Amino acid sequence: MAAAVEIDNVSKTFKLYHERGTSLKERLVKARQSRYDELKALQGISFDVEEGETIGILGRNGSGKSTLLKCICGVLQPTSGEIRVRGKLAGLLELGAGFQPELSGRDNIYLNGSMLGLTRKEIDAVFDDIVGFAELESFIDNQVKFYSSGMYVRLGFAVAVNVDPDVLVIDEVLAVGDEKFQRKCIARIKQFQEMGRTIIFVSHSADQVRTICDRAVVLQTGEMIGMGTPGSAVRLFRERLLESDGAPPAEDTAPSVDQTQKEEKFQLRVREVFTSVSELEDPVLESGDPFSVTAVFRVKEKIDSMVFVLEIHGAKGELLLRTDTDQLGLSTEAPMGEGRITFDFPSWPLNDGRYDISIGAQNRLGDVTFDWRENVASLEVIYHGRAAGLLNLPLSASLTAGGPIVRKVL
Amino acid sequence: MNPDAAAASLPADGHEAEAVVPARIKPVRVVSARVSVRDRVVEIWRTRELLSYLISTEIKVKYKNSALGMLWSMVAPAMSLMIFWFVFGVVLKNAYPSFVIYLFSGLLFWNFFSTAVSSATRVIVDRAGIVKKVSFPREILALSSIGTSLVFMFFQTAVLIAFMVVLQHAPDWHLLPLLIPALLATTIIAAGLGILLSAANVYLRDMSHLIEIVLQAWFWACPVVYSFWSQINPRLGGFFFIYLMNPMAPIVLTSQRVIYGHTYVHLTTPTHPGVQLLPTWSGWTYLAMDSFLVVAGLVLLWIALAVFGRLEGNFAEEL
Ligand SMILES: Nc1ncnc2c1ncn2[C@@H]1O[C@H](COP(=O)(O)OP(=O)(O)O)[C@@H](O)[C@H]1O
Ligand SMILES: [Mg+2]
Numbered sequence: 001m002a003a004a005v006e007i008d009n010v011s012k013t014f015k016l017y018h019e020r021g022t023s024l025k026e027r028l029v030k031a032r033q034s035r036y037d038e039l040k041a042l043q044g045i046s047f048d049v050e051e052g053e054t055i056g057i058l059g060r061n062g063s064g065k066s067t068l069l070k071c072i073c074g075v076l077q078p079t080s081g082e083i084r085v086r087g088k089l090a091g092l093l094e095l096g097a098g099f100q101p102e103l104s105g106r107d108n109i110y111l112n113g114s115m116l117g118l119t120r121k122e123i124d125a126v127f128d129d130i131v132g133f134a135e136l137e138s139f140i141d142n143q144v145k146f147y148s149s150g151m152y153v154r155l156g157f158a159v160a161v162n163v164d165p166d167v168l169v170i171d172e173v174l175a176v177g178d179e180k181f182q183r184k185c186i187a188r189i190k191q192f193q194e195m196g197r198t199i200i201f202v203s204h205s206a207d208q209v210r211t212i213c214d215r216a217v218v219l220q221t222g223e224m225i226g227m228g229t230p231g232s233a234v235r236l237f238r239e240r241l242l243e244s245d246g247a248p249p250a251e252d253t254a255p256s257v258d259q260t261q262k263e264e265k266f267q268l269r270v271r272e273v274f275t276s277v278s279e280l281e282d283p284v285l286e287s288g289d290p291f292s293v294t295a296v297f298r299v300k301e302k303i304d305s306m307v308f309v310l311e312i313h314g315a316k317g318e319l320l321l322r323t324d325t326d327q328l329g330l331s332t333e334a335p336m337g338e339g340r341i342t343f344d345f346p347s348w349p350l351n352d353g354r355y356d357i358s359i360g361a362q363n364r365l366g367d368v369t370f371d372w373r374e375n376v377a378s379l380e381v382i383y384h385g386r387a388a389g390l391l392n393l394p395l396s397a398s399l400t401a402g403g404p405i406v407r408k409v410l
Numbered sequence: 411m412n413p414d415a416a417a418a419s420l421p422a423d424g425h426e427a428e429a430v431v432p433a434r435i436k437p438v439r440v441v442s443a444r445v446s447v448r449d450r451v452v453e454i455w456r457t458r459e460l461l462s463y464l465i466s467t468e469i470k471v472k473y474k475n476s477a478l479g480m481l482w483s484m485v486a487p488a489m490s491l492m493i494f495w496f497v498f499g500v501v502l503k504n505a506y507p508s509f510v511i512y513l514f515s516g517l518l519f520w521n522f523f524s525t526a527v528s529s530a531t532r533v534i535v536d537r538a539g540i541v542k543k544v545s546f547p548r549e550i551l552a553l554s555s556i557g558t559s560l561v562f563m564f565f566q567t568a569v570l571i572a573f574m575v576v577l578q579h580a581p582d583w584h585l586l587p588l589l590i591p592a593l594l595a596t597t598i599i600a601a602g603l604g605i606l607l608s609a610a611n612v613y614l615r616d617m618s619h620l621i622e623i624v625l626q627a628w629f630w631a632c633p634v635v636y637s638f639w640s641q642i643n644p645r646l647g648g649f650f651f652i653y654l655m656n657p658m659a660p661i662v663l664t665s666q667r668v669i670y671g672h673t674y675v676h677l678t679t680p681t682h683p684g685v686q687l688l689p690t691w692s693g694w695t696y697l698a699m700d701s702f703l704v705v706a707g708l709v710l711l712w713i714a715l716a717v718f719g720r721l722e723g724n725f726a727e728e729l
């Protein structure tokens with residue numbers, strides 16, 4: 001199958017001028033001395049996105065994700081290299097998607113639609129769908145400058161998905177909408193995938209990438225450091241996030257997570273993770289049997305608030321469980337030195353399949369990660385019982401003869 | 411799992427089967443630093459519907475934002491018409507018959523040209539929000555300024571026609587078709603200049619102020635309020651073509667020749683005999699000049715598109 005988007009050795013270099021004037025006078029006077037630093041926001045990125053595929057892009061802030069998407073959309077031109085896009089492309093780059101605040105929602109839908117290459121008739125045909133999807137029926141004739149940011153995003157997303165593009169490009173915009181709308185968008189994205197459309201998707205949420213994407217790309221300071229299954233990409237991304245002591249991202253773009261990260265890097269290390277079956281010759285668990293995961297860790301500095309987090313993912317990357325030691329009733333104080341944390345399942349509740357286990361240590365709010373081991377262990381489960389389905393719950397049935405029939409009145 | 415090892419593995423299984431999507435015509439768009447002028451023109455043509463939207467929404471915005479709406483857009487041209495009529499016709503007593511029509515016929519084309527060029531110069535910077543977020547041929551923005559000015563020119567034409575009816579001043583019906591090449595030349599030259607300057611203004615923000623000043627001077631180089639043939643030509647002697655190197659001069663002359671109509675007029679002051687207000691050229695001379703300007707304008711437009719293409723790549727980061 002043909003590639004929907006071919007990214008061919010794309011580099012983008014920004015020139016960061018030292019106090020450059022944009023007036024004619026300043027240009028003439030300072031023509032000789034205008035100095036600049038070069039910022040290599042993208043360096044030799046190459047990958048193809050197959051038709052019908054959903055690609056996730058992971059990377060910390062400032063790693064070039066938005067720059068890459070802007071190049072794909074044609075808003076920025078790469079400094080070198082080439083991008084070929086097959087078919088109609090709709091992009092959701094930032095809040096607002098280029099709406100004109102003075103115009104009504106209605107006019108903006110037409111304007112935006114025609115920017116995406118639709119004719120008036122084609123927009124007429126999808127107009128009601130767009131308004132319905134955005135849930136803006138009663139505001140559609142108001143000027144867009146009076147919309148809330150949530151309404152902006154809803155309208156932008158509604159236009160982008162309803163103009164029926166071949167390739168949909170989404171930057172981290174979904175985070176703005178409320179949860180209900182986010183779910184609606186995800187459902188729509190899935191529908192899109194079923195129609196065989198191509199999606200390129202940047203998300204904060206590793207879970208979203210895992211559940212939506214077929215493959216994912218990891219960017220680090222403008223370079224592509226890996227591409228693979230969502231699970232492996234998320235793992236690579238989280239690992240790099242921890243060990244990154246290389247060049248910090250330019251200026252203000254570094255997120256607080258990363259900065260605290262670096263300072264506290266050596267506070268805690270998860271050294272080893274094993275499970276109750278990993279030592280066995282045949283590491284397969286019988287569904288319903290007891291199971292445990294143990295992490296060996298070392299705390300070097302005192303940490304006031306710390307929890308261990310356990311995540312279990314299914315074979316498709318879907319999150320099955322996330323819990324932490326605070327929720328399980330343990331103290332949030334970390335003991336100094338070596339220690340072990342064990343999560344015990346009295347009876348493993350899932351039927352046959354492969355499960356991936358991730359363990360990490362975070363503060364209680366989850367905004368500081370001390371250490372994270374993505375997919376550090378995997379678990380093979382077999383089920384010899386006869387029930388169908390995913391779950392193996394401790395379940396029994398009883399049958400009683402005679403007695404009155406009690407009906408619950410609803 | 412090693413991510414690099416997994417790189418090529420995925421799409422083989424799940425998606426091959428779903429090739430039932432009806433075959434759509436999928437043009438391939440190339441994003442790179444170099445795109446030929448021909449490809450740019452094709453891309454602009456493909457987005458022509460957007461052009462009409464931009465024009466109609468621009469007019470709508472102007473119309474909505476003030477109580478008197480469209481009338482305001484007529485105030486500035488009406489003012490300059492009144493002032494010139496008062497200064498040259500009443501105070502300085504140039505005594506040209508139907509001087510308002512003479513003025514109006516020249517101003518019509520000049521106003522179109524100058525508003526088109528000055529608004530196009532600003533348009534990319536003004537519309538930074540769109541330029542940074544959506545991808546479409548940016549030349550369309552400059553063209554939409556030209557289009558909007560053209561629409562306002564048509565409104566002014568309506569007013570001019572009303573004037574002519576009231577003053578019972580007929581145009582030269584035989585030469586009326588000459589307005590087509592004149593308008594075509596003005597539009598093409600304004601588009602070329604507008605596209606060029608809109609890109610320059612992104613890098614040199616005071617370009618828009620500079621161009622306002624240049625346009626003011628340029629206006630006086632056009633025979634709108636005075637007569638080229640009776641006042642300028644005799645002084646230049648054989649060098650009259652220098653004056654005509656200003657592309658707007660032949661265009662204004664064409665408009666006056668067609669709309670004002672009279673080349674030799676008897677002045678309204680009885681003491682003075684007649685005066686040769688407009689050139690004695692035939693219609694063919696006008697046609698030749700305007701056709702030449704169309705061709706020259708197309709060359710300018712081609713250069714503008716080439717330059718614009720080189721500068722366009724950095725718009726989103728410069729804005
Ligand atoms: N218009 C611009 N001018 C200069 N530098 C820019 C511009 N846009 C982005 N950058 C820089 O490029 C790098 C990558 O930015 P971006 O693509 O927005 O990262 P991400 O979306 O991954 O957070 C950052 O260091 C950022 O500062
Ligand atoms: Mg970004």
